[in-house]
Structures are given as structure tokens and as C-alpha cells.
Amino acid sequence: MAWLDTRQKLEILADAAKYDASCASSGTAKRQSTRGAKGGIGSTEGMGICHAYAPDGRCISLLKILLTNSCVFDCHYCINRKSSNVRRARFSVEEVVDLTLAFCRRNYIEGLFLSSGIIRSPDYTMERLVAVARSLREDHGFRGYIHLKTIPDADPDLIREAGLHADRISINVELPTQAGLTRLAPEKSSARIEGAMGRMQAEMIDSADARKRYRKAPRFAPGGQSTQMIVGADAANDRTIIDRASSLYGRFGLRRVYYSAFSPIPAASAVLPLSRPPLIREHRLYQSDWLMRFYGFSAQDVGNATDADTGNLPLDIDPKLAWALKHRDSFPVDVNRAPRTMLLRVPGLGVKAVNAILHSRRWRSLRLEDVGRLTTSVAKVRPFLIAADWRPVALADRADLRPRVTPPPRQLDLFGA
Amino acid sequence: MYQIKLDAPDDFEGWRAAARRLARADVPPERIIWSVETAGSGSADDLFAEAFSGAGRPDMDGSESADAAPFAISRAFLDLAQTALLHSDPARFALLYMLLLRTRRAPHALHDKADPLVRRVEALAQAVRRDKHKMRAFVRFREIGNGDDAERHFVAWFEPDHHIVRANAGFFVRRFPNMRWSILTPATSIHWADGILREGPGANRSDAPDGDPVEDLWKGYYSAIFNPARLKVGAMLSEMPKKYWRNLPEAALIPALIAGAQAREAAMIAAAPRKERLSQERMSR
Ligand code: SF4
Numbered sequence: 001m002a003w004l005d006t007r008q009k010l011e012i013l014a015d016a017a018k019y020d021a022s023c024a025s026s027g028t029a030k031r032q033s034t035r036g037a038k039g040g041i042g043s044t045e046g047m048g049i050c051h052a053y054a055p056d057g058r059c060i061s062l063l064k065i066l067l068t069n070s071c072v073f074d075c076h077y078c079i080n081r082k083s084s085n086v087r088r089a090r091f092s093v094e095e096v097v098d099l100t101l102a103f104c105r106r107n108y109i110e111g112l113f114l115s116s117g118i119i120r121s122p123d124y125t126m127e128r129l130v131a132v133a134r135s136l137r138e139d140h141g142f143r144g145y146i147h148l149k150t151i152p153d154a155d156p157d158l159i160r161e162a163g164l165h166a167d168r169i170s171i172n173v174e175l176p177t178q179a180g181l182t183r184l185a186p187e188k189s190s191a192r193i194e195g196a197m198g199r200m201q202a203e204m205i206d207s208a209d210a211r212k213r214y215r216k217a218p219r220f221a222p223g224g225q226s227t228q229m230i231v232g233a234d235a236a237n238d239r240t241i242i243d244r245a246s247s248l249y250g251r252f253g254l255r256r257v258y259y260s261a262f263s264p265i266p267a268a269s270a271v272l273p274l275s276r277p278p279l280i281r282e283h284r285l286y287q288s289d290w291l292m293r294f295y296g297f298s299a300q301d302v303g304n305a306t307d308a309d310t311g312n313l314p315l316d317i318d319p320k321l322a323w324a325l326k327h328r329d330s331f332p333v334d335v336n337r338a339p340r341t342m343l344l345r346v347p348g349l350g351v352k353a354v355n356a357i358l359h360s361r362r363w364r365s366l367r368l369e370d371v372g373r374l375t376t377s378v379a380k381v382r383p384f385l386i387a388a389d390w391r392p393v394a395l396a397d398r399a400d401l402r403p404r405v406t407p408p409p410r411q412l413d414l415f416g417a
Numbered sequence: 418m419y420q421i422k423l424d425a426p427d428d429f430e431g432w433r434a435a436a437r438r439l440a441r442a443d444v445p446p447e448r449i450i451w452s453v454e455t456a457g458s459g460s461a462d463d464l465f466a467e468a469f470s471g472a473g474r475p476d477m478d479g480s481e482s483a484d485a486a487p488f489a490i491s492r493a494f495l496d497l498a499q500t501a502l503l504h505s506d507p508a509r510f511a512l513l514y515m516l517l518l519r520t521r522r523a524p525h526a527l528h529d530k531a532d533p534l535v536r537r538v539e540a541l542a543q544a545v546r547r548d549k550h551k552m553r554a555f556v557r558f559r560e561i562g563n564g565d566d567a568e569r570h571f572v573a574w575f576e577p578d579h580h581i582v583r584a585n586a587g588f589f590v591r592r593f594p595n596m597r598w599s600i601l602t603p604a605t606s607i608h609w610a611d612g613i614l615r616e617g618p619g620a621n622r623s624d625a626p627d628g629d630p631v632e633d634l635w636k637g638y639y640s641a642i643f644n645p646a647r648l649k650v651g652a653m654l655s656e657m658p659k660k661y662w663r664n665l666p667e668a669a670l671i672p673a674l675i676a677g678a679q680a681r682e683a684a685m686i687a688a689a690p691r692k693e694r695l696s697q698e699r700m701s702r
Binding site for chain 1: 633
């Protein structure tokens, strides 16, 4: 095999794929390989495995590449857009299959995340993507994780086949508002994107239904669907972004919404901002996403934590603390009596700590020292809690609470904001 | 004092059998010395210790005699103990025995997550789970052989913190049942071929191959998927601490990638046409 040639193409096509934040390989059906000619290779065991981390802090669990970085569309924020002067490359179906297997055998990765620029037509492109997944599954018995990016305008039959081979499928909504999309991705439409998301959700529901009746009924994308929004390429504020994410979760049963802080790309289009939003903004959005998925916050709760004028989350404190500071009358919370929902609102108490508190307090009354063993920072939670031997001295009312609970500024972002 | 010698550092069955007999005989933790049988360990025996067999006392012979108090160990305790026992901390056997006695007296003891002993044992188990997970993640196979499918053999060198290798073998069998592979570590090695898993003695790094032709491609991928505009070294280090780097081929690239990152982004912004920068400044005002 001409490895040198492959290496150059791989570098171009991985470089083009790195703006997609998702590398998840968890939460799909459990599968393993078995001995024998048809036994295959690869497995998925629920918890995804990050086989490496890059210096950008991101997990590498999948071979994440584009089939080609040529594209007939001209989305301004995208390095692969038609008018970009980036070097182009294209992999054949066999090349991607061989690379995936070669990497998997050496335990570099546990699957493939394949996307593509649109060449010739949406159907032609989608057909190539599906061909890779089909060959991996059917010719090589590949049991690892496959994530396929689908193309909204492709034939629904192709998307159905994609979902039968893939663990996860996704379509990026790209920008939080239709206005942003119109300006920055003129060939895309949120109506068509959402139409495709709705069809994929319907397929998932049908497949789950069928499997209740016939155990052997094929699964459609058991890892669900996800999407990505670019943050900071247009003027949308955090409140708008959070509302949009929450409506996508609600309407399409998405597994995940990823946020990607807009990165300045080489040879950027003139309509884009030249500097990027602080990475900490993306981090705050992920935190608010967690609050909605695991802490019982509604989009409105998180919205209440944003600044009334700008609609943005504070950058210096996390959204849970921001919410607590705006709702001081809800605190302090009694660790020995408060319901789970209220314990989850306490800044500094994670889901695990809350569960441990609920377990432990059935057997005895918890003191501050006990809480200290269950959390990372008792200093952070103390102002908001009552324990058997502890009651904050109306600390939650004090005007100087914010400086007391705000972490000292830390250089989180090497390039500054 | 009683001396209990386990067959191996991960000998859970041996620990369980001994702990059951000791607990039934109400032997207090401070009267037991736990150790692991190693070649030539005889001379290090505690001179004042006697081997504990329980033989000769009807309630202590290890069998469930009719008049022995029923002794059920909860599933939750067994799961926790089975994991925590793989830790390299020499105190693990004693800590688990103390916890076992505690759960006998107070069946709910494990639920008290704020209790120092429960915390300590859970921390052991947590460290073991992490080590197992990291082994699954960071083992890197290198191929030896001539490309002929029947001859292909994939060999990895890995240095775990705890005694997890045997317990982790199943994962690699489920993932790579049709490959011939070996994982070499300082204390043990495991080999899979033709559907049979074998164990061997510890090895040296020099016993493993020092390269693989696909590694260059992997390194190319690793550099290209990294986004220099968002350096977060701390996040990388917390999940991939430096102690793993020497066995990860891609880690050799990290210093250069970090050094290049800041320069690359600065160059990117400087390269944008002046006119655009001006209009951008106007926009942001
Ligand atoms: S369609 Fe996709 S690849 Fe093509 S320019 Fe738009 S975002 Fe980039």
C-alpha cells in the first residue's frame, strides 16, 4: 500500500474533520466479537473509551475523518467551503475501511466517525458514506462504534441504511438561529435540517417498537442522534443558544448537543469574526447543558442565570453558582432533610455526592465533616448548607457572598479571551 | 498472630476463603498478617506468626457445618472487594477484612458513604477501575510477522499501577478474538492465540517490538486532529498523565505540538487581510 500518499490524505482529511467536537463512543448497544471467520473485530461495552487525548484536551476514541474535503457548498465558517483555497483530498471507500481496521487492531481507536463534504450530489455523497459502514460491518464483521454524519437532503432510504449500520447518526444545526444560517450558510435551511432530524427520530422510535415485538428486528442508530452548534460565529447570545438546545432535545430526543467555540480558520471568509470567543464560554454552555440533563434545571432556570442585559452566562463563575446567587432565598439547604432536587441545586454538590448524601443520611445525621468527605470542596458548599453541626451565619444573605464563593481568576485559556 | 498467605496479589478467592474462616472464628483484624506467596518469601515470615487453618475446630474448618451461624456476604460487598483487592496497597487485605467484619455486624455499613473506612476502600476500588480503564485505552499493539495473516502477531508492553492484568484480559479477548496478541507487563504477561488465553511470567520492555509501520500514520492523524487554536494542556494531562507517555507512540509529538500551537494561531490572525481586520474592528464597536 502506498502509505505516504495515504498519510498525506489522512492529514488533510483529519485536519478538515477536527472542527466537529463530538468524539463520543458511549451509550450504544453492547457488542463483542467472537472467534471464527465471521467473528469480526471490535467491541462496544457501554462506557466509551478515550484511547488518547490531544493537547487541546479532547478525547480521541474514533478515527474522525472526512471522506473528502471538497464541497459544493460555501458555508462561511467552514474550512472546506467551495471558495476556500485549502488543499483537497479524497479517500476511497476501501482506504477508509483499511485505515479503520489497521488502527483498531493496534488499539488506537474503537471506531469511526465519518463525515464528508458534499460532492456531486447529496445522494452520491451519502451513498459513499453508507458504503464504508456497510463494508466494515458486512465484509469485515466490524463490531466497533460507527458515527455517520448524514446529509439532510439525501434520500431517506440512504439515511435509513446509514442508521442500520451506524451506532450514532448526526446532522449539525450549525448555527443557533435561522438568521445566522442564512448569513453564514446560505445553502442550508433549518427547516430541512429539522425535517431530517424528525425522520431519524421516527426511525428510532419504529425500531425500538419493532424490537419489543421481534427481538431480532434491526436496530436503528442505538446510540441515538446528536448535533453541533457553533458558538461565537454569529451574534446569538447564550440564552438563545440554550433555548435552541433545549427545544432540540425536547422535539427530536437528541442524545447530545455539542457546542463548538468558533475557531479562526486559515483563509477565513470576510464575514466572520477574526477572533474567537473565549473557550470558557463554550465550557459554560456545556455546564448549563449538564444542568439541564442531570440536575433537573429547565432551560428557563439556566436562562435565569444569564445576565439580564447581555443574555450571556457569566464567565467568572459557573451557571449553577450564578443561579444560586440569584436565588438566595432558596438557601441554605439542609443536608439531612432536603429533597434530592434541592440538594442538586447546591453549588459544589455533584450528582454523585448528592446520591452519597441520600444513602448515608438514612443511617445517621450528617455533620459538615461527613459532607467534606463526599465533596471536593467543603468551603464551596458550606455557605449553602445546613448540617447537624453547621448553620451558615446567614451567609447567603451577605452582600459579599459573591467574592467569597467566586474562584480566584485562573488562566484557563492560554490565549486569553 | 495468624499468618495468611495468598497465592497471588490478585487472589480474590484465596482471600475470600480465608476471610470467611477468620470472620466465623471472630479473629480480630489486628491478629492477622496478610501476605502474598512469592518465590523465596519464606525467610521473611513473621517468626511469631502461626499459619491459620482453622483445622481441629469444628466451627473453623471452612465447611458450612450445620451449626455454624449462616454467613451471607452481600453481593455489593463482594463486588467492591473483588475490585479493591487488585490494588497495589499492601493494606488492602486487612482493610477489606475490617470492612467485612463491619458489614457482618451492620449490614448497611456500605451505604454510609461518609464513613472513613468505606471511603478508603471505595477509593481503592476507584483507583483500580481507573487503572483498568486506562489499560484498555492505552495498550498499543505493535505487529510482528511478515504480513501473512496466519503469522501476524500483535504485541504490547504496558505498565499498570495495580494487579489488573488478569482481570482485564477478557476485554481484549472480546475485542480482538481473531487476532494473535500478547500483552507484556513487568509482573505478568498474557497471550491469546487460537482461542486460548495463556499466562506467562513478567517481561521487559525490550521483549516487545519497538515499532510498527502503521505508527507513522497514527502519529500523522494525532497531529492533524489536534486543534492548535484551543490548547488545553491541563485537560489532556488529567486524563493522560505523563506516566503513560513513554508507552504511547503519539505522546512523543506532544511537546512540539504545544510549542507550535501559539505561534500558529498568531500567524493565522496576522495573515488575515488588513481590510477585513479593519471592518471587523468596526463591526465590534
Ligand atoms: S456543507 Fe459542510 S463541508 Fe460543505 S461547506 Fe458547508 S459545512 Fe463545510
